[in-house]
Amino acid sequence: xxxxxxxxxxxxxxxxxxxxxxxxxxxxxxxxxxxxxxxxxxxxxxxxxxxxxxxxxxxxxxxxxxxxxxxxxxxxxxxxxxxxxxxxxxxxxxxxxxxxxxxxxxxxxxxxxxxx
Numbered sequence: 606x607x608x609x610x611x612x613x614x615x616x617x618x619x620x621x622x623x624x625x626x627x628x629x630x631x632x633x634x635x636x637x638x639x640x641x642x643x644x645x646x647x648x649x650x651x652x653x654x655x656x657x658x659x660x661x662x663x664x665x666x667x668x669x670x671x672x673x674x675x676x677x678x679x680x681x682x683x684x685x686x687x688x689x690x691x692x693x694x695x696x697x698x699x700x701x702x703x704x705x706x707x708x709x710x711x712x713x714x715x716x717x718x719x720x721x
Contacts, residue, residue, distance in 0.1 A: 612699070614692045621688035628681050635674045642667065 649663075650656040 612692075612695050614696045617692040617695075618689055621685040621692070624681075624688065625685035628678070628685065631681075632678050635678065639671060 647656075647660060649659040651660050
């Protein structure tokens with residue numbers, strides 16, 4: 606087990622940017638899919654029992670799919686910003702935890718042991 610935790614703040618920020626890009630691509634893909642599906646209309650027709658049954662099933666499945674995608678996209682929308690905030694907060698906490706060690710040494714003017 607490691608004695609300390611190392612966090613690469615810049616890498617965490619890059620991951621946040623990548624996640625934001627993935628979210629944007631997913632949102633665009635979902636919108637394109639929904640538009641394409643809407644463009645088909647009702648190719649099965651609704652003038653007989655089979656067409657009406659398909660229409661009923663399609664409507665329910667389409668509604669569930671659309672709601673699921675919107676919920677997921679909404680949930681994931683905040684992830685990039687949250688990761689950026691996490692990187693900033695962690696950096697601040699790391700700096701604050703090191704201040705008691707560095708500040709007294711800096712105030713005394715001590716710059717380490719003499720070199721020969």
